[in-house]
Amino acid sequence: MTRGIFITFEGGEGAGKSTQIRRLAERLRADGRDVVLTREPGGSPGAESIRALLLNGEADRWSPLTEALLMNAARRDHIERVIAPALARGAVVLCDRFADSTRAYQGAGGAVDPAVIAQLETAVVGEVRPDLTLIFDLPVEDGLRRALSRNGGEERFESKGAAFHERLRAAYLAIAAEEPQRCVLIDATASLDAVEVAVRAAVDPRLGA
Numbered sequence: 001m002t003r004g005i006f007i008t009f010e011g012g013e014g015a016g017k018s019t020q021i022r023r024l025a026e027r028l029r030a031d032g033r034d035v036v037l038t039r040e041p042g043g044s045p046g047a048e049s050i051r052a053l054l055l056n057g058e059a060d061r062w063s064p065l066t067e068a069l070l071m072n073a074a075r076r077d078h079i080e081r082v083i084a085p086a087l088a089r090g091a092v093v094l095c096d097r098f099a100d101s102t103r104a105y106q107g108a109g110g111a112v113d114p115a116v117i118a119q120l121e122t123a124v125v126g127e128v129r130p131d132l133t134l135i136f137d138l139p140v141e142d143g144l145r146r147a148l149s150r151n152g153g154e155e156r157f158e159s160k161g162a163a164f165h166e167r168l169r170a171a172y173l174a175i176a177a178e179e180p181q182r183c184v185l186i187d188a189t190a191s192l193d194a195v196e197v198a199v200r201a202a203v204d205p206r207l208g209a
């Protein structure tokens, strides 16, 4: 069976994922590759509708368990309608956040039982696991400053407080340490161009480039 390559970008707020995933997509398209650039929550029409429910409103609008269920509902639709068909035709799928975000935000951040998070992940993601995950790491205060200057105001997850964001950072570092075959830690404090070089160094060997 043909299978493309599935690459996910992860990290806390303002880490620079979205900027770098766009740069990577542009470069790979210029090389003539079939690239699908997508994001979570969202990426398919149904999942984008769920995204609107998740990202708007008060910080405590949903309990962490309800959030985990909504994230997984969106993810399943995204996998069925976008990710799995793209991988089946051999595309490079670049996804801004995926299941590690649920482990970090709802698991470590929201204190949902890790066993529940893992069961949901097994049921929803199945075999559609990332081949490579880039984890963008930077101090919490730097990331929040960047995210706030970009948005001009707090959004739902950004308003959850420094302790929440410190738990996220620790969770991502733990995932990188536990799954070194899949994960590459990226120093997100570096300049835009230096981060792009680090992304290229992580991605190109996996593409045989």
Ligand code: Z5A
Residues within 6 Å of the ligand: 011, 012, 013, 014, 015, 016, 017, 018, 019, 020, 039, 040, 041, 071, 096, 097, 098, 099, 100, 101, 102, 103, 105, 106, 146, 147, 149, 150, 155, 156, 157, 158, 188, 189, 190, 191, 192, 195
């Ligand atoms: N979420 C969840 O809880 N559970 C889940 O399972 C999933 C998601 C899938 C989605 O938000 C939210 O959903 C997210 C987690 C939660 N929480 N929040 N907020 P989103 O899609 O709206 O945004 P995000 O993914 O969180 O993006 P972000 O972290 O806020 O930003 P980013 O993509 O990492 O960074 P950026 O937009 O590329 O850069 C931010 C600013 O910094 C921008 O002005 C850049 O020009 C600047 N920047 C970037 N890189 C640099 C460097 N290297 N130097 C200086 N300045 C830089």
